[in-house]
Amino acid sequence: MKVAIIGAGAMGGAIARGLISSAPRFITSPGDLCAANPSPRRLAPLAEAGASTTCSNIEAVRDASLVILCVKPWLVKDVITEIKDHIDYSYAEIAVVAACVTISDLNEWLHKESAGSRSPSFCIVMPNTAVSLCKSMTFQVNGNGTCPLTLKAFGQLGEVMVIEERLLPAATSIASCGIAYALRYIRAAMEGSVELGIRAPLAQEMIVQTLIGAASLLQEPGTHPETEIDKVTTPGGLTIRGLNAMEHSGFTSAVINGLKASTPR
Missing domain, CATH: 3.40.50.720 (NAD(P)-binding Rossmann-like Domain)
Known part of the structure; x- marks a missing residue:
């Protein structure tokens, strides 16, 4: 063939x-x-x-x-x-x-x-x-x-x-443009890591493996992002402080707006 x-x-x-x-x-x-x-x-x-x-x-x-x-x-x-x-x-x-x-x-x-x-x-x-x-x-x-x-x-x-x-424009934004969005998160996390004192190559290795782990968790049957988030957000803990700080900066809205902006109408 x-x-x-x-x-x-x-x-x-x-x-x-x-x-x-x-x-x-x-x-x-x-x-x-x-x-x-x-x-x-x-x-x-x-x-x-x-x-x-x-x-x-x-x-x-x-x-x-x-x-x-x-x-x-x-x-x-x-x-x-x-x-x-x-x-x-x-x-x-x-x-x-x-x-x-x-x-x-x-x-x-x-x-x-x-x-x-x-x-x-x-x-x-x-x-x-x-x-x-x-x-x-x-x-x-x-x-x-x-x-x-x-x-x-x-x-x-x-x-x-x-x-x-009819679903293709949105799917393209999520998975094709989404490669760039995921990489931009990694880049932002690397910059934050450098400010915290970790060298960029080591930070990249840490972040990439963390995302591989997060994605692997969601490949298990019956899982959902919020369920997995709840497992690491203890009351008064550091994770919930970080998540709330990101939300105050418009994290979820920025992601949604980016997906909508890159979806052809």
């Missing part, structure tokens, strides 16, 4: 690296992946990892069972127009990784004028940058069909949730 990735920028490159590292669970070997990008410089690391690379989008998609389109939203229509006649809709799936592109848009752009041409299996996919470590929270919105190849591919790269299209 051949997988084609069009666009080897930050997200396309991360997906490619994740799929290469997951072999042979989805692709049999790195050579089953073909990445296309207009800049050879972006392709060099993938070629070194064993992937096939090209500067031709048409060459990349030829005979591909899964085409993953990772270009800027304003380029999606033009790239689809370029490649669609070279994709065999009888078996290929097309996954589009681009914000603000709709299922209706893709249904129109992927249509072939040739008589009797069938509708393609396609979907919108929204991973986050942790996809390169196979730790992504990915959302999949199906167009025609269920796109099982896409689901299996991104399932190797973290968790995948199939959702309705």
Whole structure:
């Protein structure tokens, strides 16, 4: 099976690296992946990892069972127009990784004028940058069909949730933009740690492991953030003082406002 990735920028490159590292669970070997990008410089690391690379989008998609389109939203229509006649809709799936592109848009752009041409299996996919470590929270919105190849591919790269299209903007804010929000918390906690006398590298190690532990607690069945918070907030204790100080500075409101601001309407 051949997988084609069009666009080897930050997200396309991360997906490619994740799929290469997951072999042979989805692709049999790195050579089953073909990445296309207009800049050879972006392709060099993938070629070194064993992937096939090209500067031709048409060459990349030829005979591909899964085409993953990772270009800027304003380029999606033009790239689809370029490649669609070279994709065999009888078996290929097309996954589009681009914000603000709709299922209706893709249904129109992927249509072939040739008589009797069938509708393609396609979907919108929204991973986050942790996809390169196979730790992504990915959302999949199906167009025609269920796109099982896409689901299996991104399932190797973290968790995948199939959702309705109307939920995608909010989900993107929570999990894609959310990577930056989580990292900004870590950065703020590191700055506070330095003020408290702890060197930044040591503080980063402490904070990252603490967040891994917090996330792991919430992966247990039946848990809830407030339940776990209650376990460490004793009456008159230090933790509740810290939480209340953060709330007085607008912590919860800042998080909610940030999510709302980064959700397209």
